[in-house]
Amino acid sequence: MAFRAQSPLLSALRSAQLARASVRFASTGAKPLTLKERLAELIPTEIEKVKQIRAEHGKKSFGPVLVDQLYGGMRGLPALIWDGSVLDAEEGIRFRGKSIPECQELLPKAPGGSEPLPEGLFWLLLTGEIPTQEQVKELSREWAARAAVPEFVEEILDRCPPTLHPMSQFSLAVTALNHDSAFAKAYQEGISKKDYWQSTFEDSMDLIAKLPNIAGTIYRNVFGDGKLPPIDPEKDYSHNLATLLGFDNEAFVELLRLYITIHSDHEGGNVSAHTGKLVGSALSDPFLAFGASLNGLAGPLHGLANQEVLIWLRKMQAKIGENASDEAVKEYVWSTLKAGQVVPGYGHAVLRKTDPRYTAQREFALKHMGNDPLFKLVAQVYSVVPDILLEAGKAKNPWPNVDAHSGVLLSHYGLTQMQFYTVLFGVSRAFGVAAQLIWDRALGAPLERPKSYSSDAIHKMFKQ
Ligand SMILES: CC(=O)SCCNC(=O)CCNC(=O)[C@H](O)C(C)(C)COP(=O)(O)OP(=O)(O)OC[C@H]1O[C@@H](n2cnc3c(N)ncnc32)[C@H](O)[C@@H]1OP(=O)(O)O
Numbered sequence: 001m002a003f004r005a006q007s008p009l010l011s012a013l014r015s016a017q018l019a020r021a022s023v024r025f026a027s028t029g030a031k032p033l034t035l036k037e038r039l040a041e042l043i044p045t046e047i048e049k050v051k052q053i054r055a056e057h058g059k060k061s062f063g064p065v066l067v068d069q070l071y072g073g074m075r076g077l078p079a080l081i082w083d084g085s086v087l088d089a090e091e092g093i094r095f096r097g098k099s100i101p102e103c104q105e106l107l108p109k110a111p112g113g114s115e116p117l118p119e120g121l122f123w124l125l126l127t128g129e130i131p132t133q134e135q136v137k138e139l140s141r142e143w144a145a146r147a148a149v150p151e152f153v154e155e156i157l158d159r160c161p162p163t164l165h166p167m168s169q170f171s172l173a174v175t176a177l178n179h180d181s182a183f184a185k186a187y188q189e190g191i192s193k194k195d196y197w198q199s200t201f202e203d204s205m206d207l208i209a210k211l212p213n214i215a216g217t218i219y220r221n222v223f224g225d226g227k228l229p230p231i232d233p234e235k236d237y238s239h240n241l242a243t244l245l246g247f248d249n250e251a252f253v254e255l256l257r258l259y260i261t262i263h264s265d266h267e268g269g270n271v272s273a274h275t276g277k278l279v280g281s282a283l284s285d286p287f288l289a290f291g292a293s294l295n296g297l298a299g300p301l302h303g304l305a306n307q308e309v310l311i312w313l314r315k316m317q318a319k320i321g322e323n324a325s326d327e328a329v330k331e332y333v334w335s336t337l338k339a340g341q342v343v344p345g346y347g348h349a350v351l352r353k354t355d356p357r358y359t360a361q362r363e364f365a366l367k368h369m370g371n372d373p374l375f376k377l378v379a380q381v382y383s384v385v386p387d388i389l390l391e392a393g394k395a396k397n398p399w400p401n402v403d404a405h406s407g408v409l410l411s412h413y414g415l416t417q418m419q420f421y422t423v424l425f426g427v428s429r430a431f432g433v434a435a436q437l438i439w440d441r442a443l444g445a446p447l448e449r450p451k452s453y454s455s456d457a458i459h460k461m462f463k464q
């Protein structure tokens with residue numbers, strides 16, 4: 001929740017809560033609150049806040065809905081509540097009000113590391129607060145303890161042909177985790193609505209915790225890299241993910257910390273986030289809801305674009321050679337457009353400037369791999385594509401998005417199998433979707449069911 005614009009009553013309530021929480025640390029010297037305990041404290045205030053917003057503003061309008069918005073993919077239509085992050089077209093994403101550079105500065109880091117730990121980001125997404133070092137350490141341990149995947153899910157993955165796309169395998173495995181859903185079980189046992197959030201929280205924690213093992217199994221099955229090593233309970237989430245994928249390079253671990261943080265959430269309207277929220281609104285458990293998110297993320301206009309960027313760059317290199325001139329790159333970009341294809345990694349449904357996630361990855365590349373030939377090509381493409389898209393005159397945003405840069409970073413460290421890239425995006429996106437699912441159930445969010453119209457109905461409506 002953004003706690004910035006609050007009534008005096010709500011701020012007083014919240015300050016009292018925060019004060020109580022810190023007094024509890026100070027006076028008892030007890031263990032700091034766990035994420036679930038802190039959430040339990042925040043939920044009553046948030047329920048009151050939403051009640052108050054609805055009482056005060058419930059009948060106010062955001063403005064007209066245009067017929068073009070119905071035909072045009074609902075661009076700009078205010079339609080969803082999403083608390084973890086808000087996207088500004090010019091400035092890019094803020095997680096609970098914090099920009100990417102602010103998160104890089106404020107969130108806890110691993111010893112010796114300089115990138116934020118995704119554990120801290122998850123805490124921030126859920127509570128709006130920056131956790132302590134001790135709290136993220138506890139979260140790393142908790143996720144490590146929950147990381148094991150049921151044997152039958154491993155068997156499902158082992159039986160997938162290596163030709164089945166890693167994203168399809170990922171979605172199958174996540175959906176199958178529903179077998180052990182705490183929410184589904186509690187619902188069958190007749191749980192009260194006010195307790196929905198607790199089992200949703202448990203499932204969400206299990207979901208996030210099990211993703212590294214699932215991703216590692218898919219990677220090793222498809223790309224033939226031997227058996228999975230065990231999770232180390234004393235290591236952080238990204239470190240364990242890197243190990244499971246077979247990488248022991250500390251710079252790669254730092255990359256994963258940054259990667260998961262910046263890919264975690266992008267407000268609620270993007271395909272994967274909205275799908276998760278929609279499916280969750282039917283009280284499908286977090287595994288079913290996030291499995292659906294993954295199927296949306298697997299589309300080339302959304303998360304698959306990071307794979308598409310690398311494929312496109314490699315094809316370009318094959319055609320015009322390495323160290324090609326700007327002219328040759330421009331010609332290749334034009335040939336893509338003239339063939340009726342999109343330039344992958346460029347454009348965005350909301351953003352109208354360079355994606356700050358692109359900038360964060362570019363800065364990482366400048367720090368760690370300034371001389372990588374593929375990074376140089378990515379930078380060269382950045383210097384020519386926006387002008388071409390402007391000249392072509394169709395794309396509303398000619399600037400690069402997050403996917404234009406992620407593949408080159410992964411491939412620099414040897415993760416060259418681009419069909420796998422969107423799986424890492426999916427591991428990250430679970431953080432944002434899970435955080436909102438928990439709040440949706442805590443706040444009693446209703447079944448989503450907007451109104452649809454036929455073209456005939458619209459035609460008749462305006463004829464009169
Ligand atoms: C994590 C993410 O999901 S980030 C996005 C990842 N996707 C990509 O990078 C794929 C390439 N980009 C695109 O296809 C688009 O820019 C999208 C899907 C991201 C956004 O789509 P929209 O909001 O519809 O974009 P926009 O309003 O600018 O589209 C207008 C026209 O420009 C075209 N256009 C937009 N971006 C591009 C591009 N990168 N290359 C060529 N044409 C483009 C659209 O295809 C559309 O053409 P049409 O009128 O013939 O249908």
Ligand SMILES: O=C([O-])CC(=O)C(=O)O
Pocket residue numbers: 265266269270271272349350401402
């Ligand atoms: O916001 C969007 O529509 C797409 C995107 O960048 C994301 O989901 O990360």
